[in-house]
Amino acid sequence: MNEFVISSGHAKIVRGASGYLDEVNEARKVVPKVAEYLKELDCKVHTFNDDTSKTQRDNINKIVKYHNSKSRDLDVSVHFNAGTKETGGTEVLYYGDGNKALATKVSKAIADALGIKDRGAKKRTDLGFLKGTSKPAILIEVCFVDTKxxxxxxxxxxDECCKAIAETLSGKKLNEEVKPVEKKSVLHKVQVGAFSDEKNAAELAGELKKKGYSVNIVKVNG
Ligand SMILES: [Zn+2]
Incomplete structure (x- = not known):
């Protein structure tokens, strides 16, 4: 997939969950970071935050309308979960069965990046975002805001989390900038003389050979 619309869940005024993290604030950090990585991977990305809706219904309608107004291969909504008193974890929600495999992969990639439980793909037929968007869609629940x-x-x-999302959506790998460049082995040559007359070079080489050095005569155009 090459073109995406990614929006943050809920709205500036119609807030989402909060606990150790605030869902809306964090979703608004994940969306641009994932978009940045997707662009590095030569993908086209449109992002959206709802700053104006005052009711939940307006909010869903506004988000869905934005998504459906763009050309794209996939619609992505970024949320954070709440309500577990257990270990929490990552979930990715989908509606159409065709999106289950991608939802599974994205969930695992995020859970691995964060080192938390992978709760996996979950089919949901009741969510306005998944029902309303006309392209394949997933709704990411990054982790639980109330699980410390x-x-x-x-x-x-x-960063690892956002990278994992971008790589899984695009099916491509980002360049590892932190990886040190492989060192090429370097030979340090010792030069003892340069002669225009080949005979003189051969003489010096002979003397050095007698002393036990390994010698090469290299011809260079001068
Ligand atoms: Zn939410």
Missing amino acids: TNADAYKKNF
């Missing part, structure tokens, strides 16, 4: 271990893991691995 999840919040800590997310804060620590934010």
